[in-house]
Amino acid sequence: MTHSPATGLVIARDLVRVSHTDREKSPDDQHADHARSAERMGWELQGPSYRDLGSASRFATKDREDFERLVADLEAGTFGASILMMWENSRGSRKESEWLRLIELAEARGVRFWIDVRGRLMDPADPHDRRDLVHAAADAAFEAGLLSVRTRRGTAGAARAGLPHGRVLTGYQRVYNEHTRKFEAQIPHPEEGPLITELFDRVDRGHTQRSIAMDWERRGITDRRGKPYPPDALKTLLTNEAYIGVRIHDPGRKPGSRRLSPLAERAPGAWPALVDPAVFWRVQKRLRDNAALTARPGGTKHLLSGLGVCHVCGSLIRRRAGRRYPSRPGYAAPVTYACSAAGGCARVPLAELDQLVTAVALAYLADERNYDAFRQAQEGHAAELEQIAAELAEIARDLEELLTERDAGRIKPASAARGEAAFEQRAEKLRAREAELLRPAELAGLIEPGPDVAARWKAATFDTHRATLRVLLRTEHLGQLRILPIGRGNGKAPVRDRIHLCRGEECRTGPCAA
Incomplete structure (x- = not known):
């Protein structure tokens, strides 16, 4: 038995624990009770206490560092006391395996347990005390299991009723009864709500996550921690169905995972939607298609990069710097869009092609005959x-x-x-x-047809221009943009003669007819 050299008293140490929802005894209250019991029993309570913050249940997902330290000290023989004081058995563990391991180590080291609420000293080497300790561990695990079942049932019932769960979602705030403090409603946040609507609208118009994040940072818009929104955080917001008023309950999802399990259930949420469902699902399609949200700012700087192909080999067109001539200092050939294949099959002046394709697109969108093709409501x-x-x-x-x-x-x-x-x-x-x-x-949400399309194009962003052209440069609309080889000596040929808008199987003109 371990005694204090100074007082000659038996040395005791204590384990105090409180879960995040525990309202019975705080760690300090437990330690104070242990100190009074130690004084009454004639022991010397030494510190520091093993403090365990978090759940001791077998359903817990977080490590309990001080409990692990207690076990490690018993294993290493550095516990330095003869008695381990706890307020009640569940303060040790509600996992039978952990509790049995603790009992076995205590028996091996000659350590006894003091359970404060029972006012009893228990020796794991005594068969009767050991049986009581093991039974107490089983009872604690049984209580934890019942509590988990009740909690899961309550959570599932609340989900089917559409009630919110967990942290308050960005864009909303919760209203509680001022007297009972019970939940009453979840409503749009006056400042965050419009930002969520803006986020979806801008992505729907073709803005990238990164460009929105940079714009919000310039405007001083931050998250609830006071930090700027990174693009990945915006994507998390963009994929949350709660913004269209959907409550998802997924008991099978692993902690920290964003992927829904086969057990996921959806129910109408008891809160107003911040986003129109049609806009939400169009945004999901953009995310899946990797269309408007994958370009890095500064990565795609040119209007038609990747939106056209070489008519000869089918490679995408990219911006290519003009060739410099040593014999003509200060002169460089114009910057071009060129076939991205090695050697290059064809090229065309960049600025002139941007201007031509923009003019063709605006004429197409301003033509009343094309209105119906895009005005069919969703x-x-x-x-x-x-x-x-x-x-x-x-x-x-x-x-x-x-x-x-x-x-x-x-x-x-x-x-x-x-x-x-x-x-x-x-x-x-x-x-x-x-x-x-x-x-x-x-x-929808981009540059839609209409007589004032030129003014709206001028006011739109570069991202919206590219997203609109990505739609128009398809075989069912303007046609696929193809760059044609022109041969030597034809470098001054008009840009209009160096491209072709292919309508696929319906194309019976130009090089496709040959």
């Missing part, structure tokens, strides 16, 4: 688009689970290959239907 499609997005997400989860089972050897490769092909076939049909629903309104 009304009535939002629910179907939402269902398609949910089915695509479900297919992705099922496919991932299938591949995991295959890699683990629980499914034969041939069977997995057939299943994978079936999933891909279903996904392809869904994506085709999604494209069909979105196509009539694919310029």
